[in-house]
Amino acid sequence: MTLINPSDSLERQNEKLLKIVDALMSRVEYGTAQSNAAYAQFERAALLEKRVRERTLELESTLELLHDSNSELAKAHAETEAARRNLADAIEAVSEGFALFDPEDVLVMCNSRFCRDFKDLSPLLSPGLPFSDYVRHIGKSAYLALPEDETPASWAARRIRRHMDRHVMFNVELSGDRWLQVSEHRTSNGGTVVLQTDVTDIMRIERQERARLKDKQTRVIRATLDHLNQGVCVFDENAQLVGWNHKISQLLSVPVRRLVIGASFGGLLDRLGDDVQFSRGIDLEGFRNWALVKGARAPISFEVRRGGMTLQIFGRGMPDQGFVISCTDVTAEREAAQKLYELNEILEQRVMERTLELEDALSAAERANASKSRFVAAASHDLLQPLSAAKLFISSLSDKATDPDDMAVLSKAETALTGAEQIIDALLDISKLESDGLRFDVRRFSLREILAPLRDEMTIHAVRKGLELTVVDSNLVVESDPAYMRRIVRNLISNAIRYTATGRVLVGVRRNGGSARIEVWDTGPGIAEENQNTIFEEFKRLDTKASANEGLGLGLAIVERACARLGHPLGLWSEVDQGSCFMVNVPVASEADPARPKSARMTLPIGLEQSGLIVLLVENDPQLRRAISILVESWGVNVIEAEDAASALDLLTDLQIRPDALLLDYQLGPGMSGIELYSAVQDSLGPIPCAIISADRSTDLRQTCKSMGLELLLKPLDRHKLGHMLHTAAQAITL
CATH class of the missing domain: 3.40.50.2300 (Response regulator)
Incomplete structure (x- = not known):
């Protein structure tokens, strides 16, 4: 139990304590005589006074502290009020409308320019107004100019959705042709600052500038259209005329008084005369349906004839759902095309006649070539019959002959027959290479497969003439017909040995980009530049003293035709008295095909x-x-x-x-x-x-x-x- 109420102020508590002390002192001094305890009461009163005095001192100290706190609080309150007044003055000095909403979307403060143009909203703008109510009142305001297809509720709902974005900026149209730009910004504690800027002057200036540019653009477009050699008319999304030039009136014979802004496409189409005839897959109704369709239009092109003129009509849709139509007089072009067509008919007839003549000549040449090939094949067959018999007779005699002189004669006879056989084989090779039905066995193989056997075969011939034959081995893998490549290289080596009197013949391979260049060098007499094309012709030999046993000059002709059919470039370098080099380029491959099994070596039958x-x-x-x-x-x-x-x-x-x-x-x-x-x-x-x-x-x-x-x-x-x-x-x- 306490003697004072703690909720009282210190002054009130002190006043009560003083009254209590006075009452106790009076009771001690004027107490009744029957108490017999006056002294004890006095002592208690003295003790109570001491405690009261101590309490009084404590209260006085507390009062001083409270006074200091009140002073500090008053000072802070004054500073806060000063800051609030300064902030209010600063916000009020802002030229835009300003409003601050707390993180709970409740209005904290705003300046007098905020919603100033919404006079029916001003009484409602006070701290504590929810953002949603603010938006709803704006939507219902009589000073807000809403689009025709929007209601206050839909506008408010759209505005609330925009409020969810972190940064918002948009323009609002007001009555009286005024505009506000509204922007929202988030504060660090999640509140929202709304700024309203009057952009009426900017919008009006921009509108005037746009109108000026549009008017200038219209004049430029008009001048451009009038200078075109084509008739042009432009229609909007409602198929109403918005632009044209005078050429369209001349080409379609439409009166100028009918070409006015807002004229309908259907009305203008009905004004076309009966002499206008549509062609190329479209008629009047098809053209009308294309123009009146809603949505995107595919480009359209057709021709009409009016009187003696041919007009080409071209139509194309525009992004705003409108369309533009151009009309071009192509009468001269069509007449020229017709004349050109007639001329082409005459030329085609002449070309056909000439082609038939050429085909007859080609057929005759092909028949002659086929006849030549058949003759070569038949003649070769007829020649090989007795040749084969002669070789077999000689082989039979060789097995029985024991006299060295007889064996020498038989050997010479066999050599002569072998030369004749080589000549016939060359004729057959030429016939094959000129045939269209020749097929090559193209595969990947190592050059070692043909160079090594040729070295063994041709070294004997080189030694007989006292020449040095060097074949540099190569492990390059190429892609070609190995049989024909062996024949090509063999002919080149044989030719080099035949025409080289002294010295050496060198065969090697060089890399040449993506191909291998096979080179056959010799130290022969060389070939003059004027003869370097002649040597590849059939039956052409520069050495007129050579005998028939040394060939008929078909070796290089076979090489040239085989390289051409295989697609291998053939080259030649030569200088008189310096020697020659024949080069064949063959494509290089990555790896060789699996080796084909070799046939068993032929041996004479025993037993x-x-x-x-x-x-x-x-x-x-x-x-x-x-x-x-x-x-x-x-x-x-x-x-x-x-x-x-x-x-x-x-x-x-x-x-x-x-x-x-x-x-x-x-x-x-x-x-x-x-x-x-x-x-x-x-x-x-x-x-x-x-x-x-x-x-x-x-x-x-x-x-x-x-x-x-x-x-x-x-x-x-x-x-x-x-x-x-x-x-x-x-x-x-x-x-």
């Missing part, structure tokens, strides 16, 4: 006489047939001869035997070919080892023999290949 082998030989050339028979019989093989397919079938029927092997000429004259004869024998006697003998080196025959499992022996016959074929047949019998 065929003990095999009892029976061979059916069908050959229509008597000399070749007799030569083959003599050679094969010298090996101990029994031979049954026939001239043609019919005789062979009759002979097999009469003898009632099954031969162990067949040697069939491919061209047996009228009737069956060698392959057809083999099929007939196989049907009656079953599979029998068979070799087709032919001078035909075509790819088709090779593929046919390969598919049927037949061996192809080319004329002139190689005795080693023939012996190997018979040896294989003999081994099949023993097995």
